[in-house]
Amino acid sequence: MKKTIIKRAFLDSLPVLSGYMVIGIGFGIILEKEGYGFIWAFLMSALIYAGSMQYAGVELISSMASLPVVAITTLMVNARHLFYGISMIDKYKGAGTKKPYMIFALTDETYSLVCYTKYDRKEDNHLYSFFVSLFNQCYWVAGSLIGSILGSALPFDTRGIEFSMTALFVTVFVEQWINAKNHAPALVGLVASALCLAIFGRDNFLIPSMMAILFLLTIMKGRVIGDE
């Protein structure tokens, strides 16, 4: 059973492998261009492990932004992780020694794979989530190291391959849509974030979106969306 779960975790993580390789390599390349070699790529991918933040981080480090600015930027870019945490509190309960790592490694892509329940037994779900988290971080670290070491010497034109990440989220969205009895939460997310993007612009829309989603889901509780 254990083996089957780990195997499934690996197979499910394959789309992330392609995405993380590409985005990780891109990250390694731009970091290397700023004069920070593979040790720095490894440090960032091992310790921070947040894709878009690490891209922003290269920018911050190369411009020598002050540490408070670094902290506030991180807070803004990564605030969405609060959301992931809130929705995983119950699911990760009782995960024991695996839990700290599972929380640390909860990226967008990992979240998209672990956010819905796959097995009846909690222990099986925890084992699955742990290995998805671990595999994904391995891909990410490997990608950034490859990018840092091989740099722009890579011979193929990968322009557009980063779309695999968008595609991953779209498949999860469709999968959830098919399985959901009530489509209101998905629609709330779609409409609220599209509207906030139109109003606040691409750099500032995430936090208003999250507040709007939280507000709408709260007032819909027990009315549009059942309490169960």
Add this chain to the structure above:
Amino acid sequence: MNSTYALYAILVMAAVTAVLRFFPFVVMGKGKTPAYVEYLGRVLPYAVMAMLVVYCLKDVDLKNAPFGLCEAVAVFVVAVLHKWKRNTLLSIIAGTVCYMILIRL
């Protein structure tokens, strides 16, 4: 390059990211989960996944040619293929290849 500064900056980014990830578990994870948080845990994944899709598409340029058509077609391919075959890897590979071709036309 400045190693000491870079190390501090990396540690700050790592610490703030970790705090954001651990915060909900530490603050709300004790004892029995409140009904409201349980409700959020049930409905947030749907809303958040929609938000992530929008987040990925935020840099699409709708004002200039090709007006986000490449992204729209590729997202459509992924969604329809996935509804039909329910095979994640197939949907992603087909959508990405489709996108890579479209942006080179």
